[in-house]
Amino acid sequence: MQIDYKSRIPIYEQIMQNVKNMILAGVWKADDQLPSVRQLAQELGINPNTIQKAYNELEWQGVIYSLRGRGSFVSSNQSELQEKKKQQLLGELENTLKELLSLDISKEALEAEIQKILKKGSEQND
Amino acid sequence: MQIDYKSRIPIYEQIMQNVKNMILAGVWKADDQLPSVRQLAQELGINPNTIQKAYNELEWQGVIYSLRGRGSFVSSNQSELQEKKKQQLLGELENTLKELLSLDISKEALEAEIQKILKKGSEQND
Amino acid sequence: MQIDYKSRIPIYEQIMQNVKNMILAGVWKADDQLPSVRQLAQELGINPNTIQKAYNELEWQGVIYSLRGRGSFVSSNQSELQEKKKQQLLGELENTLKELLSLDISKEALEAEIQKILKKGSEQND
Amino acid sequence: MQIDYKSRIPIYEQIMQNVKNMILAGVWKADDQLPSVRQLAQELGINPNTIQKAYNELEWQGVIYSLRGRGSFVSSNQSELQEKKKQQLLGELENTLKELLSLDISKEALEAEIQKILKKGSEQND
DNA sequence: GTGGTCTAGACCACA
DNA sequence: GTGGTCTAGACCACA
Numbered sequence: 001m002q003i004d005y006k007s008r009i010p011i012y013e014q015i016m017q018n019v020k021n022m023i024l025a026g027v028w029k030a031d032d033q034l035p036s037v038r039q040l041a042q043e044l045g046i047n048p049n050t051i052q053k054a055y056n057e058l059e060w061q062g063v064i065y066s067l068r069g070r071g072s073f074v075s076s077n078q079s080e081l082q083e084k085k086k087q088q089l090l091g092e093l094e095n096t097l098k099e100l101l102s103l104d105i106s107k108e109a110l111e112a113e114i115q116k117i118l119k120k121g122s123e124q125n126d
Numbered sequence: 127m128q129i130d131y132k133s134r135i136p137i138y139e140q141i142m143q144n145v146k147n148m149i150l151a152g153v154w155k156a157d158d159q160l161p162s163v164r165q166l167a168q169e170l171g172i173n174p175n176t177i178q179k180a181y182n183e184l185e186w187q188g189v190i191y192s193l194r195g196r197g198s199f200v201s202s203n204q205s206e207l208q209e210k211k212k213q214q215l216l217g218e219l220e221n222t223l224k225e226l227l228s229l230d231i232s233k234e235a236l237e238a239e240i241q242k243i244l245k246k247g248s249e250q251n252d
Numbered sequence: 253m254q255i256d257y258k259s260r261i262p263i264y265e266q267i268m269q270n271v272k273n274m275i276l277a278g279v280w281k282a283d284d285q286l287p288s289v290r291q292l293a294q295e296l297g298i299n300p301n302t303i304q305k306a307y308n309e310l311e312w313q314g315v316i317y318s319l320r321g322r323g324s325f326v327s328s329n330q331s332e333l334q335e336k337k338k339q340q341l342l343g344e345l346e347n348t349l350k351e352l353l354s355l356d357i358s359k360e361a362l363e364a365e366i367q368k369i370l371k372k373g374s375e376q377n378d
Numbered sequence: 379m380q381i382d383y384k385s386r387i388p389i390y391e392q393i394m395q396n397v398k399n400m401i402l403a404g405v406w407k408a409d410d411q412l413p414s415v416r417q418l419a420q421e422l423g424i425n426p427n428t429i430q431k432a433y434n435e436l437e438w439q440g441v442i443y444s445l446r447g448r449g450s451f452v453s454s455n456q457s458e459l460q461e462k463k464k465q466q467l468l469g470e471l472e473n474t475l476k477e478l479l480s481l482d483i484s485k486e487a488l489e490a491e492i493q494k495i496l497k498k499g500s501e502q503n504d
Numbered sequence: 505g506t507g508g509t510c511t512a513g514a515c516c517a518c519a
Numbered sequence: 520g521t522g523g524t525c526t527a528g529a530c531c532a533c534a
Contacts (some may be wrong), residue, residue: 012524048526067257067533068508071506096218096246103208111242268529334481345475351467352464356460369476
């Protein structure tokens with residue numbers, strides 16, 4: 001788990017993002033136990049309260065659940081998480097494309113850029 | 127000028143965005159005078175310090191320049207602004223597309239989504 | 253015996269509730285033997301300490317009694333248990349009704365709701 | 379605002395309840411400003427972090443919203459809050475009544491109890 | 505050991 | 520002044 005201490009994004013939000021990514025990537029699956037608050041705190045050299053805050057918010061969002069005295073675990077609605085993330089990203093995509101079109105970029109040039117990006121992505125996967 | 131007070135984005139950054147958009151859209155052109163700090167502050171019901179901060183940062187970025195006692199004016203390097211904005215948006219585009227590909231979306235489905243968005247955009251422009 | 257591990261109510265309290273309900277429902281009668289701590293712990297996949305804590309509290313409340321080396325048994329003061337439970341429920345009823353009245357609900361609408369609930373209950377019993 | 383320090387209910391939850399009640403009672407209306415974190419903390423003799431936690435959760439629940447550098451304010455969806463509360467209370471009512479019926483109480487005796495409570499409530503309002 | 509609550513106190517961005 | 524973040528450290532219930 002990577003934390004960028006110089007980032008403007010609060011540490012607890014970075015932790016939340018990291019946890020979500022682990023789940024989205026399939027590394028952590030439904031009902032898997034997360035590292036304990038204290039353990040993760042020590043591993044990252046961060047105050048336990050900060051981890052606690054991240055876990056709390058994740059619980060609020062339904063991404064994880066915690067059992068007192070037992071630990072924190074991945075919720076079972078992973079597909080929901082994935083769907084939400086997808087919708088959010090498509091929304092961002094739409095906004096970015098619209099802004100680009102409102103600049104002086106022709107649709108053809110834009111499509112060319114998109115193809116370049118998509119190709120780059122596929123090379124990594126090959 | 128629209129300000130979303132409930133947004134997480136600081137008001138002064140929203141003002142900066144708004145000013146840039148006015149310039150990019152061609153509403154404000156090189157050497158045009160911007161509304162004065164006090165006028166804009168009153169119009170938006172915002173603390174003048176906040177407007178001042180936005181104007182200061184815009185001057186720092188070279189988007190506007192100010193003449194003591196005269197007011198603030200649009201810089202003449204609009205094309206540079208446009209180019210920066212374009213590069214920034216293309217960067218965002220790349221990030222979003224990469225994240226989408228790392229999900230379970232096929233490249234074909236993704237391209238279909240893109241075409242849908244591009245079509246919607248062009249209809250508005252016709 | 254049903255335990256909701258995700259509930260905010262401690263497991264040991266849930267066990268206590270379950271035991272009381274078994275007695276109130278007449279499934280377990282005076283001087284009947286309860287499942288042993290170890291047996292119940294294994295059956296529910298729970299730490300024996302947790303069962304022990306529940307049984308201890310139940311003994312403290314006079315609901316059960318235990319004979320060293322023999323096991324735990326239902327006390328004979330069932331009617332007392334029932335009376336306590338009734339008083340507690342009537343107290344809750346009063347609180348809930350008062351809170352509802354303090355909202356914008358008319359007394360008539362509230363009585364209609366009550367009748368609906370009471371009817372539903374009686375249908376199940378017919 | 380009353381806090382019961384001896385209660386098992388966490389202080390921050392008591393604060394949340396109090397705020398909700400003030401809103402439900404119509405004392406605090408949409409877009410009214412709440413006491414600031416520091417002010418309330420001093421008034422109650424409680425650590426500001428605890429107030430912050432309460433306000434944070436209320437914001438998560440959509441009951442209030444906060445503007446950085448300005449303060450915390452009542453959300454405008456009061457009717458939603460009221461509706462939620464009502465549904466929750468009716469749910470509790472149903473559970474309590476069902477439990478009472480499952481005891482040895484006759485429906486007639488139960489209705490008599492209910493009438494007694496409702497009358498008491500109306501006397502207070504007369 | 506594990507999560508949850510709370511205090512004391514510091515520092516930051518923003519208005 | 521106002522909310523937001525973070526640390527250090529303590530204590531609690533629960534398993």
